[in-house]
Amino acid sequence: MEHTSNADLRAEADTVLARLVGDPTGTARLREDQWRAIEALVAERRRALVVQRTGWGKSAVYFVATSLLRARGSGPTVIVSPLLALMRNQVDAAARAGIHARTINSSNTEEWDAVQAEITAGEVDVLLVSPERLNNPDFRDQVLPELAAATGLLVVDEAHCISDWGHDFRPDYRRLRTMLTDLPQGVPVLATTATANARVTADVAEQLGTGGTSDALVLRGPLDRDSLSLGVLQLPDAAHRMAWLADHLDELPGSGIIYTLTVAAAEEVTAFLRHRGHTVSSYTGKTENADRQQAEDDLLGNKVKALVATSALGMGFDKPDLGFVVHLGSPSSPIAYYQQVGRAGRGVEHAEVLLLPGKEDEAIWEYFASLAFPSEELVRRTLDVLTRADRPVSLPALEPLVELRRSRLETMLKVLDVDGAVRRVKGGWVATGQPWTYEAERYDWVARQRRTEQQAMREYAATSGCRMEFLQRQLDDEGAKPCGRCDNCAGARFAVDTSTVALDAARVDLARAGVEVEPRRMWPTGLPAIGIDLKGRIPAGEQATSGRALGRLSDIGWGNRLRPMLASQAPDGPVPDEVANAVVGVLADWAKGPGGWASGAADAPARPVGVVTVASRTRPALIASLGARIAEIGRLPLLGSVDYAVDSPPVPRSNSAQRLKALDGALTVPPALAAALAEAGGPVLLVDDFTETGWTLAVVARMLRRAGAEEVLPLVLGIQG
CATH class of the missing domain: 1.10.10.10 (Winged helix-like DNA-binding domain superfamily/Winged helix DNA-binding domain)
Structure with a gap:
């Protein structure tokens, strides 16, 4: 029952809510669970953890609490928030309630001094900071102590990031422990998340108690989302999944998000859907900040049907009328999956959520687990x-x-x-x-937990039971029960059929071979410290040219075919005809394309005069046969192989400097190859199985050019990335 002494406070809180949501009638009312959180923060000055489904209204709690606390003389609210998208949305939302919000993050460094001056002058009600700022020495040592002393309310958004038991642990968030300890007595703290199971909830609540305060109030609500209709479509391969999207995207309500597991897949799918006439944009970790903001604005304004995104578009993006979320590939954790699908259906009665799992998912999970x-x-x-x-x-x-x-x-x-x-x-x-x-x-337990989560995602895709109930149980929701809406409860709403036209187009698109391989142009810093006398720019006369790869190992086209062949435990053998023929096609396109030796460009290299291979300890037959096939079809001499020195250790999958240290003296140009290079007197094709960092190609190119090759044109099957 509401305390009588707090009745006026409740009325004041509802008035702030009406301004926040833009309700001119003033009839908007906080729900009881929202009010309980605000009461704990403002009237009781407690620390609280709110675990509630996406769309529950967590931001309303901290903005209303901020307004009430500021009216009572408290200092500014500090919100630690993980993504710029959230910050931009929150600044706009705060302004509606008459709350002046400012941000300090990596994208507005030129404003930091002005923001700091506004804070000192008492003009800032809410300061949003990225967790990365907490580990910046200047911010940590100069700004953070003053901020902690003046803070009226600390908000930790997406609080599961504090816990390394959580699906998205971020070390920068751990710095909050220091800030929590340094807060003056009686400063309330609010931690919020939609994705915390019982273990994460207990861990975060324990961390909120840092500094000897009383136990945190934990408000945990049901996680069912009655606007979401979950479904899984089992399709035979990547071509069918892309074709299904092209055929059915317009059937999905409103605008939405198509999630992929890798940057390469996001770019591939975006290009294909555009070719099929759909208005989509890509959004990945490689997207420039300005382009990200434009993409967000386009989706918010329904100017695009979908953003094709990696997990870079995750926590914090707020579009209440988002009509669908489709996953082209399965995330490795049901908790992460719940987090991402929670972007949909927050302000509409119905939204579609579809998972299209792929055979390549497991390889991608394994890579990220490494x-x-x-x-x-x-x-x-x-x-x-x-x-x-x-x-x-x-x-x-x-x-x-x-x-x-x-x-x-x-x-x-x-x-x-x-x-x-x-x-x-x-x-x-x-x-x-x-x-x-x-x-x-602890680290072993976390690794086992990740494997358990992967198995849960396999079970989610295969279950015949309620899918929403499955996800709720993964998050330890005691109120989990059949939803009555998912494909298993109510029947599938989408057929798995694809048109012949879309399927053929997808197959052509995925079969398209050829990715540029950028050469290394600068040596990594610090090589002299480990005994290698190289630094600065690689001399132009010792560099490789721009090369080519058949495909990226992370894409869903050639990557799906190359990964099994180039896996560490894969058997060695001659290059398959399909692969060899595709490589020949890549060579032909390369030769005729811009800057190719057959392009007629003034700065184009001369036609290669021979083929050189890089010796392989694990795939000698594959590399030898690939080099021989290219030489035969291109009517070029096979000049020889750059060999490993006797007893040279394996090259580690480590950082650039350590790779170069391992490569130093490990490879040799045999006398016969050196003589052949000198006699041929022209550019050579350098053939290897795959490149991850580009350093083996850079070292070998330097050796070959010093031995007499005029140019070195790298050609590999796969490129990692």
Whole structure:
């Protein structure tokens, strides 16, 4: 029952809500669960965790609470938010309620000083910051302490990111523990998420108690979304899935999102659907900020039927009338899937949610799983390097000394920073000397949990039971029950048929071969520190030219055919005829295309005078046969192979500097090949199985050019990326 003393506060809260939602009649009312959260924050000054379905109205809670707290003399609300899309939406929403909101993130650095001045002057009601800001040394050491002292309400949006048990753990969020500890007594905290199972909920609630405060209030509601109709379409291959989209996209209500698992797939699907007459745009992690904002605006304004997106368009995008979400490929976690489909149907009575799983999904899951927290040996090695250094070590300088790619290295350092073992300062990273324990059991548990989630997604696609109930149970929703709307409860609403025209077009599109391979032009930083005397720009006379690959290993066209052939455990054998013929087609297009040797362009290279292969420890038959087929069809001499030196160790799948260290002295140009190059006196085709970083091609091209090749034109089957 509502406390009588809070009746006036409730009426004031409803008035703010009416302004927020644009209700001129003033009749809008908070639901009881929303009011309970606001009452806890404003009247009781508690810490609260709200776990509620997408579209429940979590933003209304913190904006109404902000207005009430500011009216009572509290400092500004600080909202830690993961995505720029959310920030832009939230600033606009706040303005409707008379709340002045500002943001500090990577896209508005030129405004930071002005924002800080407005905060100091008391003109800012809400400050939205990205979690990455919390780990920036200047922000952490200079802005954050003052902000913590002045904050009237701290909001942690998408709070499952705090927990490494969650599906989208982000180390930057862990910095919030420090801010929570430093908050003055009585400052309320609100954490919100739509995607937390019981384990994540308990973990986040425990972290909210940092600093010795009383237990957090946990408000957890049912997660059923009565506007969503879930369905799964089992189609035989990528061509059928793309054709189905082309045939049925216009049948889906309103505008929506088509999710893919990789950037390459998003770009492929976007191009195909455009060719079939659909108005769509792509949205990935590689999309420039300005283009992202334009794509968001186009979807919000229903100027496109769909955005074809990776998970880069996830948390925070708010379009209440989003009519559908289609997944072309299955996410690896039912919790992540629930998060993404929750974008749909927030302000409409009915929205369609469809999953079109693919055979390539498992390989993509395996790749992302390989990016987990590094082994204890690598962590200890990193700590040792930092301990022995007499000054801060920058990420580029540290990378050559540790066998980790930069993105994994940076993530690991952020975790160690929060754990107190290292500290990010101006100029780089330093070791603190504090003892640190490698939580092997915890990391193993997280890895097992990921495998359990993958199995759950297989079961979701195959279940004959209610799909919404399945997802709710995965999120430990005690109110889970059959929804009566999904394809298993109410019958399938979409046939799996595809037109011959669309299917043929999809097959042609997916069979289209040829991807440009950009050459390396700069040596990575830090090579002299590991004994390799190379730095700066690779001399033009030692570079490879732009090359070609048959396809990307992450795409749904040639990638689906190349991945099994190039997998680490795949048997070796001669190149299949289908692949060899496609490579010949790529060569023909390359020769005639812009800058090709048969294009007639003034700056085009001369026609290749021979073929050189790169020796392979794992696929010698494949590479040898591919080189021989290209030489035979192109009527070119097979000049020889760049070989591995005797007893040279395998090249690790590590960062650029470590790869180059392993390659240094590992490859040789045999005398017979050197003589053949000198005698041929022209450009050569360099044939390898696949390229991931481009460094093997760069090193071999340098060797061949020093041995007399005028140009080196790389040709590989697959490119990772």
